[in-house]
Amino acid sequence: MIVDQMIFNKKIAKQSFEEDKVSEKPVRSVAKALSWRVVGTIDTLVVSYVLSGEIALAASIASVDFLTKLVLYFFHERVWNKVKWGK
Template structure:
């Protein structure tokens, strides 16, 4: 139940926000960004290929998408680590 989880979360909560904030390091954000971008890029590659019918154009689109979205995701993830809400 949700109520049980809320009670358990309060009991297992770390001592302070600064300790919690340190629990997720930037390298973890990089790993998460990379793994998600592999999945996202395969999706972009497939959709681009279906729309264009050319693998070279699809690969170009997917390559640019991979780099830009990974960078955006990293900064998005780091920004959310600064927000205390929901922890």
Template sequence: MIAQMLLKNKEKSTYKEDSVGEKPIRSVAKALSWRVVGTLDTLIVSYFIVGEIEMASLIASVDFLTKMVLYFFHERFWNTIKWGKGKNK
């Protein structure tokens, strides 16, 4: 689903902006960058807990995929809420 959005963005560069002027592709980029940081943390913590790099890598991989998708939708949801924003459009 996210990959489809990236491909569509290459085909046409006019994504509808939300109320704060962010396009969904920005949420994808933010989700990816945050997940890299989060996955490294998960990998290290998992390794210390289980003591096996293979198992820690598996845990970190699953964590990366599931949390990236969850973060994307969380971000898009919060962009619809006007509370705490400066000027409302």
């Protein structure tokens, strides 16, 4: 009975993996990058403001940070989609 469940669950996991592999599109990576960057940019804005005491400087640091890390995260995500390890 336990062996049957293990085999059955393995088949379900394989089907689930195949569905996930097909459903992961670049637009999903963009959405994930944007949502994460909003969180990260707020953090950068707050830290920059605390350290500098100037909102204009903090906002310009956060703006540059948002753009550069958005692009880096997108490519990082696309590379990891090609890695089969852990799937």
